[in-house]
Amino acid sequence: MHELGIVFYIIKEVKAVAEANHVGHVAKVVMHIGEVSTVVPDYLTDCWRWAADKEELLRGCELQVITTEAVTVCKACGKEYATVAHGRTCPFCQSGDTVLLRGNEVEIKEIEAE
Amino acid sequence: MDGVKIIEIKKSVFESNDREADALRRELKQKGVFLLNLMSSPGSGKTSTLIRTINLIKNKLHTAVMEADIDSDVDAVKIKAETGVESIQLHTGGMCHLDAEMTRQGLDGLNLKDLDLVILENVGNLVCPAEFDTGSCKNAMILSVPEGDDKPLKYPLMFSVCDLVLINKMDVQPYFDFDLEKCRQNILRRNPKAQMIPISAKTGEGVEVFAQWLTDEVRDWKK
Numbered sequence: 001m002h003e004l005g006i007v008f009y010i011i012k013e014v015k016a017v018a019e020a021n022h023v024g025h026v027a028k029v030v031m032h033i034g035e036v037s038t039v040v041p042d043y044l045t046d047c048w049r050w051a052a053d054k055e056e057l058l059r060g061c062e063l064q065v066i067t068t069e070a071v072t073v074c075k076a077c078g079k080e081y082a083t084v085a086h087g088r089t090c091p092f093c094q095s096g097d098t099v100l101l102r103g104n105e106v107e108i109k110e111i112e113a114e
Numbered sequence: 115m116d117g118v119k120i121i122e123i124k125k126s127v128f129e130s131n132d133r134e135a136d137a138l139r140r141e142l143k144q145k146g147v148f149l150l151n152l153m154s155s156p157g158s159g160k161t162s163t164l165i166r167t168i169n170l171i172k173n174k175l176h177t178a179v180m181e182a183d184i185d186s187d188v189d190a191v192k193i194k195a196e197t198g199v200e201s202i203q204l205h206t207g208g209m210c211h212l213d214a215e216m217t218r219q220g221l222d223g224l225n226l227k228d229l230d231l232v233i234l235e236n237v238g239n240l241v242c243p244a245e246f247d248t249g250s251c252k253n254a255m256i257l258s259v260p261e262g263d264d265k266p267l268k269y270p271l272m273f274s275v276c277d278l279v280l281i282n283k284m285d286v287q288p289y290f291d292f293d294l295e296k297c298r299q300n301i302l303r304r305n306p307k308a309q310m311i312p313i314s315a316k317t318g319e320g321v322e323v324f325a326q327w328l329t330d331e332v333r334d335w336k337k
Contacts, residue, residue, distance in 0.1 A: 002242035005209045009127045021121055038241065038271070096303070108123040 003043040006106060007051045011058065013108055018057055021113065028062045028112035034103040035070040035084050070103020131246055135214035138221075138249030148335040149221075149232045150328070151250035153272065156238030158258040159282045161189045162315040163324075164233060168197040170325040175230040175332055180204055180220040182212045182237050189235065200224065211242035214249040231332050240265070244272040251335055254278040259287050263297035266304050273304040278311065280324060285314040 014029055029048075033039050045063050052058035070083035076095035085091075088098055142149055154160050161181075168177055178200040181189040190203035204220045206212060212220075217234060224232065234250060236243045255276045257265055260283060266273040273279065279301055281294065294312060301308050311327065313320035 002210050002245065005211060005213075005242065005246075006127055008209075009131070013123070013125065013127065013130065017121060017123055021119075023119075023121070027118065038245070106127045108125050108127065110120050110122045110124075113119045113121055114117060 003039060004047040004051070006039060006044065007047040010048070010063075010108060011051060011055060014111055015055070015057060017111060018113065023111075023113040024057075025114045026058055026061045026111050027114050028064060029058075030064045030066065030109040030111070032068050032105050032107040032109050033065050034068050034105040036100065036103045037106050039106055041065040041067065066109065068103060068105055071101045072098045073101050074098050128245065128247075131213050131215070134218070135247035135249040138214050138218055139251060142249070142251060143335070145226050146336045147226050147229050147232060148252075148332040149217075149234060149248075149250045150331075151234045151236055151243075151248045151253045152255070153236045153240070153243045153253065153276070154238060154256035154258075155240050155261060158238070158256045158261065159315045160235050160238070160256055161192055163256060163280065163282060163313065163321070164193060164235065165196045166315050166318060166321045167325050167328070168193070168199055168233075170322060171231075171328060172197060172199055174329065176228055177231045177233065178202075178224050178229050180217075180224075180232060180234045182206055182216075182220075182235060184208060184210075184237065206237060210237055210239050211246050212236055212248055213246045217248040217250075230336070231328065240269040240272045244269075244275050252277045252331055254280065256280045256282045257297070259283040259290050259292045262290075263293050263300060266297070266300035270304045273301055273308065276305065276308060278309045278324075278327060280320075281310060281312045282315055284312045284319055285317045 018026055033041055048063040052061050071080050072083040073080050074090035074095055075097045077093040079092045081091050083103055089096055090098055152160055179193045180202055182204045184206055187203040190201045193201040202223050253276045257279055298310055311320055311323045
């Protein structure tokens with residue numbers, strides 16, 4: 001249940017950006033959340049609703065989550081494959097020598113300011 | 115859309131914490147204080163391992179402990195009573211981990227110029243503490259025998275961020291289906307650089323090896 005902690009980081013970051021850009025209210029925050037980032041989007045948006053409404057700047061602000069696909073590359077055969085379907089073992093050559101390329105992100109993409 | 119402005123941020127949520135953690139590490143290096151971040155699941159024996167270990171090293175290394183918990187001060191009181199070293203309690207305010215800023219606040223409560231070693235006993239949890247860099251010089255974790263030798267496969271991130279894995283409660287191994295060699299292989303699959311020390315905080319087995327590891331790390335950090 002680390003989503004609440006992550007929400008506090010998002011709020012801190014958004015507040016700093018809003019202040020730097022003289023924004024009075026934020027209507028929407030768009031996040032990129034990787035499939036294997038260990039962040040559960042539903043929990044994140046639930047925590048967001050609770051915490052964001054306590055802030056004048058973010059009252060009623062929507063949190064949009066865009067899920068990004070996780071991709072792993074096999075160091076043995078060089079092929080890329082979908083991480084969620086196959087995990088750490090390469091489906092082409094069965095090697096365990098694989099590295100996650102992307103899908104681990106917890107990134108604030110943009111905000112919509114009013 | 116009238117009156118709506120899109121501001122691009124494209125920034126990882128962990129970025130500001132990572133920056134804060136790097137700054138803290140640099141300060142600790144300047145001050146010659148080694149900070150160990152000790153993690154594990156609840157009940158693996160962090161506090162009892164620390165008590166055994168600190169009693170072996172406290173005459174050589176000036177040591178203090180920061181206990182992080184969601185609530186209570188039982189661990190801080192216990193460490194102070196059973197080792198005599200300074201021990202402070204940090205409350206995470208319901209959060210499941212400590213971050214670099216909270217760690218810094220804890221360190222501000224200690225007299226760092228008189229210390230060689232600070233041990234941060236993180237919140238008992240194998241998920242979140244692994245994601246947040248505390249600014250520590252090294253990360254260690256305890257895996258205890260009753261938790262099973264397959265834990266490295268279930269919580270890969272925790273095992274991949276730790277420099278040292280203490281395998282605790284070795285005294286009860288005969289009563290569990292815990293295969294030390296299999297555990298070693300599972301850890302190395304996730305982290306080929308990890309060091310492992312089997313210990314028992316109950317009997318004291320292996321604790322002197324951990325004490326020596328700490329002594330060596332503190333000496334290297336102060337160079």
